[in-house]
Amino acid sequence: MADQKPPVAFIGLGAMGFGMATHLIKSGYVVTGFDVWGPTLERFKASGGLTATTPAETVADKPFCVCMVATAQQAQSVLLDGPDAAVTTLAQGTVLLLCSTVPCDYVQSLQKQLEAVGRGDVLLVDSPVSGGVARAADGTLSIMAGMSDAALEKARPLLAEMADPKKLYIVAGGVGAGSNMKMVHQVLAACQILSSSEAMGFADQLGLDLAKTQAAVLASDAWSWMFEHRTPRMLTSYQPIASAVFIIIKDTSIITSEARRAGFPTPMTSVAEQVYFSGIGRGYGPDDDSGLIRLYTEGKGKVGPVKGLAQTEEAKLALVLDLLKGILLCAAAEALAFAQAVGLDLDQVFDLCINAAGGSTMLQTYGPEIIKAFKEGTAAQGWTGGNVGLAEIGEKLRAAVEEAQRIKVPLFLGNQALSVIRLALRSGSPQGLAAGAVVKVWAGN
Amino acid sequence: MADQKPPVAFIGLGAMGFGMATHLIKSGYVVTGFDVWGPTLERFKASGGLTATTPAETVADKPFCVCMVATAQQAQSVLLDGPDAAVTTLAQGTVLLLCSTVPCDYVQSLQKQLEAVGRGDVLLVDSPVSGGVARAADGTLSIMAGMSDAALEKARPLLAEMADPKKLYIVAGGVGAGSNMKMVHQVLAACQILSSSEAMGFADQLGLDLAKTQAAVLASDAWSWMFEHRTPRMLTSYQPIASAVFIIIKDTSIITSEARRAGFPTPMTSVAEQVYFSGIGRGYGPDDDSGLIRLYTEGKGKVGPVKGLAQTEEAKLALVLDLLKGILLCAAAEALAFAQAVGLDLDQVFDLCINAAGGSTMLQTYGPEIIKAFKEGTAAQGWTGGNVGLAEIGEKLRAAVEEAQRIKVPLFLGNQALSVIRLALRSGSPQGLAAGAVVKVWAGN
Incomplete structure (x- = not known):
C-alpha cells in the first residue's frame, strides 16, 4: 500500500490547472476536479478525472486539495465565502495547497480566517507555481512553497509530483513566504516582458530589422528569458495569444x-x-503581451523629419543592447532589494529566478555581488567588488536614451x-562603483 | 537726445516674437524684423515695422539685436551657420539678446563660437522669457537674463522695456545662467502641464464632473498656475490650441x-x-497640450467590470486633490534641487517661479523649507522644520494611486x-520628516 496515491480535490481547471490535474491523473492519483466552466469539466472527465458540481462536493473527504483559481478573490469565494464553499466539507487535517498567484497578505489572512472559523486543523500550503502550461502538464513546474513543518511533511510528495525535482523550492518563513517568492520573481517578469517590447519598438524606430535584432540580443549579455520567449510573437502579429496583457497586470x-x-x-x-x-x-488588454511593441511604434x-545620430546597423544595435542591459540591471536590483525587504533568502531567490522566466544574463552576472553586499551589510553605503563600473553602464544607457x-x-x-x-x-565615489551598486537606491541607510 | 530709442534688429517673428517686436515699436523703437515666413513680414510692416530679407541685412549697423527663434538649431543657423547669417554684419559691440529657450550648453557655446570667429566684441545676453503671447505684446514678460556686467549695462533698458518691472530677473552667473533659470522653471511647467491632464483624467474615470473638479482644485492647496490655465480647454475639446504638445516637448x-x-x-x-x-x-503632437487628458480616459x-472603493463625490475629490499635491510637491523638489545643482540662487528661483507659469501652492508652501535645508547644508541628510509630515502626504497619495x-x-x-x-x-526617521524632506532623494550625500 506504500505506493497507493491519495485522492486529490482540484479546484480551478484553467490552462495551468487542467495541465497540473491531468498530470496527477497520469501519475496515478484519483483526482476530483471542479471548475465554473462546464465544458472544461467534460474535457476533464474525458481525461480520466472525476468531477463535482460545487467546491464543497469536490473536497469532501479528500486528504489533499489543490486550489488553482486565477485570483485571491476567486480563492476567497471557492474556499470560504461563496455558495457551497469548500470550508464546509474540508476533511479534518486536509492539506490545502493554494497554487494561485496571490498577495502574501491574502494567503496569510486565509490562514487566520480558517483559524477564526475553527478550522485551524487545515494544513495550508502557500505554493504558487511558475513555468507555463507545457511544464504544468509535464509535472516539471517551478514551485515555491511556504508552510508549517507539519504541512511540509504531508505536502512534499504531492508538490514533488507537480514540480521539476530541481525546481521545488521550500521557502523558509511559513505561509506567505511562497507568495513573496513568486512576487519577487514577477518583478523580473513584469519589467522584462515590457523591456522586450521597449527594445524591439526602439529597434523598429531606428530602422533595424527585427529578426536580426532579436538574434543579436539573444547572442548577447542583453539576453533574458522573457525576450527569448516574447519576441518570436512580435514577428507573427502577436499570435498566438500565449499570455495576455491582463495576466501580467494581475x-x-x-x-x-x-x-x-x-x-x-x-x-x-x-x-x-x-x-x-x-x-x-x-x-x-486581451492581446498577447508581445503586442505592446505597438505602444513604441505607433x-x-x-x-516630422527628425533624425537620430546613429548611422550604422552596428551602432544602432549597440544602442538597443545597452538599453536592455541598463533596464535588466535595475530590474534585478529592484527584485533582490524587494526580496531582502520581505525577508527572503537571497541565494534561494537567485537560484529560482535564474532558472525560471525571470532569468537574465544581467541577473546572473551582477546578482551575486548585490547579494554579497546585502549579506555584508554594505548594500546601502559601502560597496566592494565588481569589475564593470555602474558609471559605464549608465553612460551607455544614456546614449540609448538620448x-x-x-x-x-x-x-x-x-x-x-x-x-x-x-x-x-549621486552618493559616494561614482567612478569606483560596481554595477551592482545600483541597489543602493533601494537599500536605504 | 536722452529719450531717443536705438534701432533694434529682431529675428524671429513667431507668436511671441511678433508681440515683443510690435510692443517695442509702440514704445518708440525703430524695429527691423526678419522671419522666414513671408506673410508675417507683411503683417509686421502693417504694424509699423521695417523688414529685411536676410539675417545679415536685418542686423547691419544695429546696436541691438533680439533673436527670438524657436530652437537652438534655428539660432545657430540665423546667427552663424546659415546663408547670410547675422554674424557677418553685426556691428562692433552689438548687444545680442538671445530670448529663445535653449540649453545652457548651447548659449555658452554660442559665446565661444563668437570669440572663435573674432567677434568677442559682441555683448551676448542670455535672456529667455516666459509669460505667453499677451504679456509679450504688453511688454510685461518675465525675463531671466544672464550676461557680463558690460552687457548688462547696455542691455538693461531694452530688457526693461519688454519685462514687467517686478519680473525682470538678472541672474548671477553670466551667459548660461538665464537659460538655466528658464530650464528650472520649465521643470515645473513640464510636470504641471501633464499633472493637469492626469488629475482631470483620473477624475473623469472616477465619474466626477470635470467642471466641479476643476473648481474644487482651484479652491484648494492643489492649485497650480498650469491647472488653472489648462483645464478650461479640457472642457472645450482642447480648443483653442494655445500651446501644442510639441512645444512643451521642446x-x-x-x-x-x-x-x-x-x-x-x-x-x-x-x-x-x-x-x-x-x-x-x-x-x-500638434494639439493643445490639454488634450493629453485623452491618454488617461481612453x-x-x-x-471590464472593475470598481473603485471611493463612493462619495467628496471621497473621490479628495483622491484627485491628494494626487495633485503629491505630484506638485515632488515637482517643486526636483526643480529646486536641479537649481541648486546648476548653481542658481534659490531665493531668486523661488521668487521667479511662484510669480510665473510654474507657480503652485505646494511650491509656495514647501519651497522655503527646501531652500532653507540647502542653505544650511542639511538637504541630503539632516532635516529640520516643517509641520506637515512627508509620510502623511505619501499616505494620501498612496490612496489615490491604489x-x-x-x-x-x-x-x-x-x-x-x-x-x-x-x-x-527609506532613510532617517520617516515619521519625523517634514514634507520638504522629499528633496533628500535628489540632494545626494
Missing part, C-alpha cells in the same frame, strides 16, 4: 500593492504597470533605469 | 538633456517626457511621486 498589481504595504519603492515595476494600463487604454510618421529622445520614442523603462542609476551615482 | 528635452549632461536625475520630468512622446504616438469601457490601480487608470506622475516619496522615507 501579477504586477500584486507587486505594487504589497510594495506599498511594505513602504518599499518599486520605481521599475510601477512605471511598467502604468504602461500596461496604457496598453489597456489602447484596447490591447508614433512612426507623426514626428537617441530615443532625438527620434521621439518613449523609453519608459530605459529612462527610469537611467534615473535610478543616476540616483545611485 | 522644453522638456532641454531639461532632460542638460540633466544628463550634469549627471542629475530628473525622475519626474523624465517620466513626463515619455508620456509626451506617447502623446505624439497617438497623433496629439481606457473607459475597456477594463484607487487608480483598482480602476486601471495609469497615473504616471502620481506613481513616480510615490516612488520618490518612498525613497525619501
Whole structure:
C-alpha cells in the first residue's frame, strides 16, 4: 500500500490547472476536479478525472486539495465565502495547497480566517507555481512553497509530483513566504516582458530589422528569458495569444500593492504597470503581451523629419543592447532589494529566478555581488567588488536614451533605469562603483 | 537726445516674437524684423515695422539685436551657420539678446563660437522669457537674463522695456545662467502641464464632473498656475490650441538633456517626457497640450467590470486633490534641487517661479523649507522644520494611486511621486520628516 496515491480535490481547471490535474491523473492519483466552466469539466472527465458540481462536493473527504483559481478573490469565494464553499466539507487535517498567484497578505489572512472559523486543523500550503502550461502538464513546474513543518511533511510528495525535482523550492518563513517568492520573481517578469517590447519598438524606430535584432540580443549579455520567449510573437502579429496583457497586470498589481504595504519603492515595476494600463487604454488588454511593441511604434510618421545620430546597423544595435542591459540591471536590483525587504533568502531567490522566466544574463552576472553586499551589510553605503563600473553602464544607457529622445520614442523603462542609476551615482565615489551598486537606491541607510 | 530709442534688429517673428517686436515699436523703437515666413513680414510692416530679407541685412549697423527663434538649431543657423547669417554684419559691440529657450550648453557655446570667429566684441545676453503671447505684446514678460556686467549695462533698458518691472530677473552667473533659470522653471511647467491632464483624467474615470473638479482644485492647496490655465480647454475639446504638445516637448528635452549632461536625475520630468512622446504616438503632437487628458480616459469601457472603493463625490475629490499635491510637491523638489545643482540662487528661483507659469501652492508652501535645508547644508541628510509630515502626504497619495490601480487608470506622475516619496522615507526617521524632506532623494550625500 506504500505506493497507493491519495485522492486529490482540484479546484480551478484553467490552462495551468487542467495541465497540473491531468498530470496527477497520469501519475496515478484519483483526482476530483471542479471548475465554473462546464465544458472544461467534460474535457476533464474525458481525461480520466472525476468531477463535482460545487467546491464543497469536490473536497469532501479528500486528504489533499489543490486550489488553482486565477485570483485571491476567486480563492476567497471557492474556499470560504461563496455558495457551497469548500470550508464546509474540508476533511479534518486536509492539506490545502493554494497554487494561485496571490498577495502574501491574502494567503496569510486565509490562514487566520480558517483559524477564526475553527478550522485551524487545515494544513495550508502557500505554493504558487511558475513555468507555463507545457511544464504544468509535464509535472516539471517551478514551485515555491511556504508552510508549517507539519504541512511540509504531508505536502512534499504531492508538490514533488507537480514540480521539476530541481525546481521545488521550500521557502523558509511559513505561509506567505511562497507568495513573496513568486512576487519577487514577477518583478523580473513584469519589467522584462515590457523591456522586450521597449527594445524591439526602439529597434523598429531606428530602422533595424527585427529578426536580426532579436538574434543579436539573444547572442548577447542583453539576453533574458522573457525576450527569448516574447519576441518570436512580435514577428507573427502577436499570435498566438500565449499570455495576455491582463495576466501580467494581475501579477504586477500584486507587486505594487504589497510594495506599498511594505513602504518599499518599486520605481521599475510601477512605471511598467502604468504602461500596461496604457496598453489597456489602447484596447490591447486581451492581446498577447508581445503586442505592446505597438505602444513604441505607433508614433512612426507623426514626428516630422527628425533624425537620430546613429548611422550604422552596428551602432544602432549597440544602442538597443545597452538599453536592455541598463533596464535588466535595475530590474534585478529592484527584485533582490524587494526580496531582502520581505525577508527572503537571497541565494534561494537567485537560484529560482535564474532558472525560471525571470532569468537574465544581467541577473546572473551582477546578482551575486548585490547579494554579497546585502549579506555584508554594505548594500546601502559601502560597496566592494565588481569589475564593470555602474558609471559605464549608465553612460551607455544614456546614449540609448538620448537617441530615443532625438527620434521621439518613449523609453519608459530605459529612462527610469537611467534615473535610478543616476540616483545611485549621486552618493559616494561614482567612478569606483560596481554595477551592482545600483541597489543602493533601494537599500536605504 | 536722452529719450531717443536705438534701432533694434529682431529675428524671429513667431507668436511671441511678433508681440515683443510690435510692443517695442509702440514704445518708440525703430524695429527691423526678419522671419522666414513671408506673410508675417507683411503683417509686421502693417504694424509699423521695417523688414529685411536676410539675417545679415536685418542686423547691419544695429546696436541691438533680439533673436527670438524657436530652437537652438534655428539660432545657430540665423546667427552663424546659415546663408547670410547675422554674424557677418553685426556691428562692433552689438548687444545680442538671445530670448529663445535653449540649453545652457548651447548659449555658452554660442559665446565661444563668437570669440572663435573674432567677434568677442559682441555683448551676448542670455535672456529667455516666459509669460505667453499677451504679456509679450504688453511688454510685461518675465525675463531671466544672464550676461557680463558690460552687457548688462547696455542691455538693461531694452530688457526693461519688454519685462514687467517686478519680473525682470538678472541672474548671477553670466551667459548660461538665464537659460538655466528658464530650464528650472520649465521643470515645473513640464510636470504641471501633464499633472493637469492626469488629475482631470483620473477624475473623469472616477465619474466626477470635470467642471466641479476643476473648481474644487482651484479652491484648494492643489492649485497650480498650469491647472488653472489648462483645464478650461479640457472642457472645450482642447480648443483653442494655445500651446501644442510639441512645444512643451521642446522644453522638456532641454531639461532632460542638460540633466544628463550634469549627471542629475530628473525622475519626474523624465517620466513626463515619455508620456509626451506617447502623446505624439497617438497623433496629439500638434494639439493643445490639454488634450493629453485623452491618454488617461481612453481606457473607459475597456477594463471590464472593475470598481473603485471611493463612493462619495467628496471621497473621490479628495483622491484627485491628494494626487495633485503629491505630484506638485515632488515637482517643486526636483526643480529646486536641479537649481541648486546648476548653481542658481534659490531665493531668486523661488521668487521667479511662484510669480510665473510654474507657480503652485505646494511650491509656495514647501519651497522655503527646501531652500532653507540647502542653505544650511542639511538637504541630503539632516532635516529640520516643517509641520506637515512627508509620510502623511505619501499616505494620501498612496490612496489615490491604489484607487487608480483598482480602476486601471495609469497615473504616471502620481506613481513616480510615490516612488520618490518612498525613497525619501527609506532613510532617517520617516515619521519625523517634514514634507520638504522629499528633496533628500535628489540632494545626494
